[in-house]
Amino acid sequence: MNVTRMAGHTLPNEGRIYVNSYRQLIGPAVCSCGDQSEDLPSDSARRKWHRDHKQQKATADR
């Protein structure tokens, strides 16, 4: 199953965290469900993490 959208799992601001109100280019991706990745070097790395994250959740739910 290819999961592109899942309720409760979104990636606001490309998943970037804010430090002193600046979006961090390098840092963890943070899903709206509260899960967080390791530090990642780019938006595309964070999007990939989020895809895998949703895939894992979808597998775990079934």
Ligand SMILES: [Zn+2]
């Ligand atoms: Zn999530």
